[in-house]
Amino acid sequence: MVLSQKLHEAFKGTVERITGPRTVSAFKEKGVLSITEFIIAGDNLVSKCPTWSWESGEQSKRKSYLPLEKQYLITRNVPCLRRAASVEEEYEAAGVKFFLTMKITMAETKLDEENLPSMETLYISKNKTIQSIPSYFGGEEEEDIPDIGDYNEPDNLIETDAASLQSTYLVAHEPDDDNILKTRTYDVSITYDKYYQTPRVWLTGYDESRMLLQPELVLEDVSQDHARKTVTIEDHPHLYGKHASVHPCRHGAVMKKIIDVLMSHGVEPQIQFVIFISVQHLHDTAIRLEIGSAVDVKDQLKQRDLMLRL
Amino acid sequence: MAEEEERKLQFAPFHSLADEGFWRRLCSLKLDTLGIDQSPIPITGFYAPCSHAQVSNHLTLLSESLPPECHEQSSLASTVIRGNRNRCPVPGILYNTNTSESFRTLDKQSLLKAEAKKIWDDIQSGKAEEESAVLSRFLLISFADLKKWTFHYWFAFPALVLDPPATLTDLRPASQCFSLEEAESLKAACNEWRSSTPTSDVPFFLVCIASNSHATISFLRDWEDCQSAYQKVLFGFYDPCHLPNHPGWPLRNFLALISSRWKVEKISFLCYREERGFPNLDISLVGEALVSVSQAWDDPQFIPKAVGWELNKGKKASRCITLANSMDPTRLAISAA
Numbered sequence: 115m116v117l118s119q120k121l122h123e124a125f126k127g128t129v130e131r132i133t134g135p136r137t138v139s140a141f142k143e144k145g146v147l148s149i150t151e152f153i154i155a156g157d158n159l160v161s162k163c164p165t166w167s168w169e170s171g172e173q174s175k176r177k178s179y180l181p182l183e184k185q186y187l188i189t190r191n192v193p194c195l196r197r198a199a200s201v202e203e204e205y206e207a208a209g210v211k212f213f214l215t216m217k218i219t220m221a222e223t224k225l226d227e228e229n230l231p232s233m234e235t236l237y238i239s240k241n242k243t244i245q246s247i248p249s250y251f252g253g254e255e256e257e258d259i260p261d262i263g264d265y266n267e268p269d270n271l272i273e274t275d276a277a278s279l280q281s282t283y284l285v286a287h288e289p290d291d292d293n294i295l296k297t298r299t300y301d302v303s304i305t306y307d308k309y310y311q312t313p314r315v316w317l318t319g320y321d322e323s324r325m326l327l328q329p330e331l332v333l334e335d336v337s338q339d340h341a342r343k344t345v346t347i348e349d350h351p352h353l354y355g356k357h358a359s360v361h362p363c364r365h366g367a368v369m370k371k372i373i374d375v376l377m378s379h380g381v382e383p384q385i386q387f388v389i390f391i392s393v394q395h396l397h398d399t400a401i402r403l404e405i406g407s408a409v410d411v412k413d414q415l416k417q418r419d420l421m422l423r424l
Numbered sequence: 425m426a427e428e429e430e431r432k433l434q435f436a437p438f439h440s441l442a443d444e445g446f447w448r449r450l451c452s453l454k455l456d457t458l459g460i461d462q463s464p465i466p467i468t469g470f471y472a473p474c475s476h477a478q479v480s481n482h483l484t485l486l487s488e489s490l491p492p493e494c495h496e497q498s499s500l501a502s503t504v505i506r507g508n509r510n511r512c513p514v515p516g517i518l519y520n521t522n523t524s525e526s527f528r529t530l531d532k533q534s535l536l537k538a539e540a541k542k543i544w545d546d547i548q549s550g551k552a553e554e555e556s557a558v559l560s561r562f563l564l565i566s567f568a569d570l571k572k573w574t575f576h577y578w579f580a581f582p583a584l585v586l587d588p589p590a591t592l593t594d595l596r597p598a599s600q601c602f603s604l605e606e607a608e609s610l611k612a613a614c615n616e617w618r619s620s621t622p623t624s625d626v627p628f629f630l631v632c633i634a635s636n637s638h639a640t641i642s643f644l645r646d647w648e649d650c651q652s653a654y655q656k657v658l659f660g661f662y663d664p665c666h667l668p669n670h671p672g673w674p675l676r677n678f679l680a681l682i683s684s685r686w687k688v689e690k691i692s693f694l695c696y697r698e699e700r701g702f703p704n705l706d707i708s709l710v711g712e713a714l715v716s717v718s719q720a721w722d723d724p725q726f727i728p729k730a731v732g733w734e735l736n737k738g739k740k741a742s743r744c745i746t747l748a749n750s751m752d753p754t755r756l757a758i759s760a761a
Contacts, residue, residue, distance in 0.1 A: 275731040394651030
């Protein structure tokens with residue numbers, strides 16, 4: 115981890131400890147969320163997209179300002195069928211479908227060309243190829259791991275069973291090399307970032323044999339323009355270990371822009387909307403995941419009457 | 425499927441996934457509480473029906489899977505067992521050894537047999553009808569090398585072997601097996617089952633279809649009533665598997681229960697699968713299997729043979745995970761610099 119990031123984390127941690135959580139809504143003014151608004155938005159996500167649920171996470175990492183059983187949101191085992199590098203054709207083909215997203219990302223682009231994702235940056239350079247994946251978490255260059263992992267069981271384990279299907283990989287369709295590479299899965303979680311007062315999206319990756327991926331390898335699935343800029347690797351506030359996350363520093367500002375766009379069209383923005391946008395944001399800028407909510411949200415947002423109800 | 429008259433019913437094996445939090449908690453439990461004690465530890469695994477047509481779900485171990493440490497027992501005890509629709513709790517047992525040698529020499533066959541016996545006993549006593557998750561009971565053996573932050577482990581999902589094996593007479597997408605009204609009613613019933621708190625994490629159930637196409641979902645304990653009251657009864661379960669031609673592993677012990685307790689020989693089952701959190705009858709399967717178990721199953725002393733050690737990339741081998749990158753203080757110091 116870079117030193118500046120470390121310092122910033124320490125600073126942020128201190129501020130979080132000494133300041134109280136936001137209780138007064140500043141959603142329309144600043145695009146940020148109070149604790150209550152985060153809970154409302156989360157409840158809405160859980161009810162509309164039931165693959166998401168609230169969890170309480172690590173006992174030692176519980177935040178007292180959040181309800182015990184509603185510490186963060188998570189959806190597990192989301193397939194990522196393609197590496198980011200192979201995404202571009204799909205975006206070209208789906209141009210029309212992404213109308214609203216486009217509008218949002220345009221708002222972002224105006225705001226900050228450097229750090230923010232935009233539709234343009236999704237066009238990843240064609241010659242980027244993905245190297246082979248070391249599969250075990252941190253284990254690819256281990257010199258001193260005893261090799262009992264490789265050791266085949268002798269007679270102690272005799273199992274011949276005609277009723278067991280002899281398939282071992284999580285293969286999407288046909289077991290060619292390409293597909294095995296594509297069937298990584300992700301746990302996606304959304305936490306409340308007290309410092310930035312916004313939702314924050316986290317990714318925990320697993321390879322095709324369901325072994326934990328190093329967070330660095332998660333960045334392979336993230337478009338290279340966002341890796342380490344928008345998407346960074348940090349400690350998860352409710353779980354152990356380092357996880358990749360969409361950095362929330364511009365979230366409030368982006369949200370404010372979206373709110374302004376909506377209001378200029380005579381649409382009253384509602385807080386439930388925010389987490390959908392976060393997920394959508396992740397989906398469009400960073401990584402191709404088959405998240406339950408993504409498509410539904412787009413459809414919902416396209417219909418204005420629905421948007422009014424949101 | 426239709427052209428293929430009969431074939432052996434094959435089940436897609438269950439897969440395991442243990443997250444980083446689980447191993448971290450095991451570390452601290454071992455260091456702070458257990459010491460050199462090697463007694464088996466009751467654990468809880470979580471699974472959910474397949475929710476994407478492309479990947480199977482797995483049995484997941486989280487840090488909550490381990491029993492709470494003493495000082496947190498009071499506050500946490502109630503939250504551990506509780507599941508939700510995305511994590512149905514399944515009981516399991518962990519044998520963690522102190523040395524690599526004892527890990528290797530564990531008698532895997534007898535351990536598996538012992539767990540299978542528990543499943544069999546629960547079927548015979550009727551407990552499995554009250555608390556259906558015990559049908560998917562699992563076993564984990566491990567050796568935690570705390571000096572190297574490395575864990576060797578091996579999962580088993582004990583399955584009672586039907587003898588002779590079940591024959592599959594039909595298996596097709598559920599959408600092809602119901603009339604439009606039945607399908608709509610079934611989806612509504614599934615949605616209700618999945619979203620109400622007392623039932624959302626109950627993985628085995630009865631699907632009852634009345635002559636007026638109205639579908640209801642009932643607990644296993646209501647079998648007697650359902651059988652007489654409804655025209656069609658299917659045995660439903662949360663299927664973690666996504667494959668279009670095979671049901672998932674949990675069906676195995678369910679078939680054992682159905683045939684040994686209720687003496688049904690022609691079993692219609694529903695592999696319940698979801699898409700984006702809602703029932704999807706195109707990827708859910710309905711099948712019909714013929715099960716005729718041998719006389720031996722009626723003998724009270726009899727225990728069926730069991731299988732279920734998880735393969736690692738097709739081989740009978742344990743798995744290994746190292747968390748040195750995130751736990752080793754020296755490495756953390758280097759990466760922080």
